[in-house]
Every structure is written in structure tokens, then in C-alpha cells.
Amino acid sequence: MPSMNPKPLQHESSPPAEDARKPRSDGEQSRERLLQAAMRLFGEQGFSKTSTREIAQAANANVAAISYYFGDKAGLYQACFTAICTPAENNIAMFDQPHFTLRESLQGYYQQMIAPLMGGEDAEVLLRLFYREMLEPTGIWQQEIENNIKPEHMALVGVLCRHLGLKKPNDSVHRLGYAIAAMCVQMMIGRDIVAVITPHMMASPQAIAEWAQHLTVFAEALVNAEKTKLQQGKA
Structure with missing residues (x-):
């Protein structure tokens, strides 16, 4: 977080x-x-x-x-x-390592993303505080975007470029990065929905970690699809 x-x-x-x-x-x-x-x-x-x-x-x-x-x-x-916040460089270090495979990078990315969800009742307090700041901004949310969200996004697209064989990100890579993040953001902003439809899927830290493992597989498929497009010259 x-x-x-x-x-x-x-x-x-x-x-x-x-x-x-x-x-x-x-x-x-x-x-x-x-x-x-x-x-x-x-x-x-x-x-x-x-x-x-x-x-x-x-x-x-x-x-x-x-x-x-x-x-x-x-x-x-x-x-x-x-x-309640981890320095951005610590989060980035969990997924942006030159020796990581794509799957290792994605695993690390989702591991740091789900960290706030692993605190049980404390997670509700933390997330509610962030939502309130987003709805009634005092300036801290803008600082959060500049100091954490943007650096982490840029680090993620850098990782994607490395595995896609690109020197710098284009709009397609940025879209890919946003899509990868969005799958996990759903776990945060959609907690109430999940609690009604499939409550067991977020009922414990183990269940949340299992969900993140599935996200890793989904994200890897997205990256591979983008790589195929590039190789076919259809990007």
C-alpha cells in the first residue's frame, strides 16, 4: 500500500x-x-x-x-x-528486479498490492480512511498519487517493457499496466460486493493470497497476449 x-x-x-x-x-x-x-x-x-x-x-x-x-x-x-504506508521504493523492490521472471515480478507486484487487505478488521479501517480522503481530498491524496502511485506504475510499465522487448512504454503498455493494477483494485473497492456474492473468497488472509495467485496467472496471460500482438506487428 x-x-x-x-x-x-x-x-x-x-x-x-x-x-x-x-x-x-x-x-x-x-x-x-x-x-x-x-x-x-x-x-x-x-x-x-x-x-x-x-x-x-x-x-x-x-x-x-x-x-x-x-x-x-x-x-x-x-x-x-x-x-500505515510503506515507502514506494520498498514496494517497487518487491517486483522490479532485473533477474525476476515475468511471473516473479507479477507475484511480487500483487503481494505488495494485497498487503493492506491482510489485516482483517484493521484493513477496513485503513481502506475507509483512504476512500474518505479520495472523496473529501485534503491534498494528501494528490501527494499519494505523486509519491507512490505514479512511481509504482512507472516501475511496473518498466518491468513490462523489459519482458515485451520494448525500450520505452507506449500507450498500449500503460493500458496494460492499468489493467493489471485494476484487477487487484477490484479486491479493495469491491469488498462489499464480494462479501455478498462470494464471501469465502476474502474471508481470510489465505483466501486473499489465493486470489492474488490467480491474478498473477491472469496478468501473465495479458502480457503474453500483448507480446503476441507485438510479434505479429498488430500493436
Whole structure:
């Protein structure tokens, strides 16, 4: 899942009196509770409709702790994305290796794509947070596109070019890359549909991993079809 390079705002301030008396481990737990509560509430209600007081109450923490750990509500919101995202270069390294076969690259690509889905109930919180940002953008979604989605897409089309024998991607390769990604995106945005029609297919991490294995086979067939078109001069 996505990487978010922007960091939460850092303000020089003293810890709230309540947290200042706590051992460091308690302070870290308080920060984690704030993050978990914020992810859930931001995802359910959106950034503008969620108050810091509401978050602090849900986390059983002092409101002043938000200022201390995150600077302000915007810093907490950004920290939520920072906490749940893997750096783009780490994701890319899972599928863009010069010695990988096509299947190995596709397996690695889908492995990093399904990672957010493997967290059970936590996956719902994470995905809802992203959907809310897409529907009510604060600027973080645009950063996500620039810092993670675009680099990963370009890395994928680079892999495809390597296996198709092309020096640089054309529109057909970009379309192929979008199609490969879309098969997995369906698992994310169509979770409610799958839960009604075939709930067993996403009922466990094992089921999700099995689905990803099938996607690898489907994607390999798409790439081979494109390769055949190129060889026949019909691209």
C-alpha cells in the first residue's frame, strides 16, 4: 500500500502534564491509541467533521496530547497515513528486479498490492480512511498519487517493457499496466460486493493470497497476449 512522504507537523512544546508523568512506554501507547482512534473516526466522518476532542475521548487520552505528539489535527491526520504506508521504493523492490521472471515480478507486484487487505478488521479501517480522503481530498491524496502511485506504475510499465522487448512504454503498455493494477483494485473497492456474492473468497488472509495467485496467472496471460500482438506487428 501507499507511501506518504510528508511528515506530521512537529511543534516544540512540553508534553501535557498528564503524559509527562508517564513512563516513555505509556507515552508511546497513548500516541498509538490516538492514531488508531483518529484513523477510525477520520475514515467514518472525514477530516473536517472530526474534532480533536472526539479523538482524544475515543483514545482515552488528554486533548493536549494531540498537540504534543502531532502538532495539530492536520498533523495527526497526516500521521495516520504515514503510519500505515510503506515507502514506494520498498514496494517497487518487491517486483522490479532485473533477474525476476515475468511471473516473479507479477507475484511480487500483487503481494505488495494485497498487503493492506491482510489485516482483517484493521484493513477496513485503513481502506475507509483512504476512500474518505479520495472523496473529501485534503491534498494528501494528490501527494499519494505523486509519491507512490505514479512511481509504482512507472516501475511496473518498466518491468513490462523489459519482458515485451520494448525500450520505452507506449500507450498500449500503460493500458496494460492499468489493467493489471485494476484487477487487484477490484479486491479493495469491491469488498462489499464480494462479501455478498462470494464471501469465502476474502474471508481470510489465505483466501486473499489465493486470489492474488490467480491474478498473477491472469496478468501473465495479458502480457503474453500483448507480446503476441507485438510479434505479429498488430500493436
